[in-house]
Amino acid sequence: MYETTPMTHITIVTQPVGPIGEAQTRSLLNIMAEIGEVSLISGPIDDPDLKQYQTQQYTESRTGKGAIPDAVDFVRNQIALSTLVRNVDTDILWFNGMQLYTLPIWIAKSTDVPVVVQPKGDVPLALYLNWDIPESVRRTLFRVLRRVEHIGYSLADFTVFYSPSMAEEYGIDNAITNGMRYISDDFGYDTHFEDRDPKIGFLGRHNADKNIKTIVEIAKSVDYEFHFAGTGPMLDWVRNQTSKDDSINIHGWVEDPEEFLNEMRLLVYPSSPIEGLPTTIMEAHACGTPTITTAVSGNPDIVIDGETGYLIDEASAEKFVDKIESAEFDELRKMSANCREMAAEQFTKEAAVERYEAIIRTVTGGSTP
Structure with a gap:
């Protein structure tokens, strides 16, 4: 006490x-x-x-x-x-x-x-x-x-x-x-960033207020293997929209979100003001996974543009794709270390x-x- x-x-x-x-x-x-x-x-x-x-x-x-x-x-x-x-x-x-x-x-x-x-x-x-x-x-x-x-x-x-x-x-x-x-101690840095395959993805509820349609557009456009994890009312819609694209993987509910985040090089999260301060972004930090997100609500206080991720001024698939495609591995690796440092100092x-x-x-x- x-x-x-x-x-x-x-x-x-x-x-x-x-x-x-x-x-x-x-x-x-x-x-x-x-x-x-x-x-x-x-x-x-x-x-x-x-x-x-x-x-x-x-x-x-x-x-x-x-x-x-x-x-x-x-x-x-x-x-x-x-x-x-x-x-x-x-x-x-x-x-x-x-x-x-x-x-x-x-x-x-x-x-x-x-x-x-x-x-x-x-x-x-x-x-x-x-x-x-x-x-x-x-x-x-x-x-x-x-x-x-x-x-x-x-x-x-x-x-x-x-x-x-x-x-x-x-x-x-x-x-x-x-x-x-704070976030649970269950989330940590288990997979070194250098050992991660070129995968990016989204973890969260599949519904309108997560801008899920924008995320699908991003997944179809980027030159990365893209992974969706989570459930929600639009999960079947996501499956139907992406069924012909072999580079897109739909996991549905995942029992171990920490493992999922540790496999990603980047979390794609075109957030809306609805969420306040998304817990998923905080959890990604603890796993050493930078986030690309919108500059809304509390996001700019934990996603420092160019340091712990990327901030985009609107939930535009084109703007997200341009930033993702221009991201370099060494820059993401440095961001991973910054994310872990912030989580250790602020998210306990x-x-x-x-x-x-x-x-x-x-x-x-x-x-x-």
């Missing part, structure tokens, strides 16, 4: 957690457990590591049922959650990925404890890209949700972002910007705990992080 604020009780509030959100939530809870007492208010949870922290559940519903059912649940959940947070006994209420839940955030303000809002990504944009409803309706709902999101930020006593560039992307002033998480649990200790001191009235 770290000694900065050992008796601080931190209550983390999250949406119903899916498989991807479980890893993010687990990371935050593990950090906070080193600093103070932690409890979790959420929806249904399957992960036993998360269940040990859960003290209250405000809904039985899960997300991903469709735009209208999810919207109905969203309203119900806000009402149910408002009742819980009004009566919770804690020192800090920490809304993780909950910036749209303005009613419980507002109610939490009446409890006389600090209220923190920490976005994990761009929720309105993610919903816009994945809703299967008429475009005019999508645009209207997107604009409404964007306004609701900024109300959530304005109600909070503190907003915490993973990195300075992420806060800048979201247009939030006076935010705390050192809330980067110890480093994350130090960052969050400073944040908690700020939230509870101590010094600025």
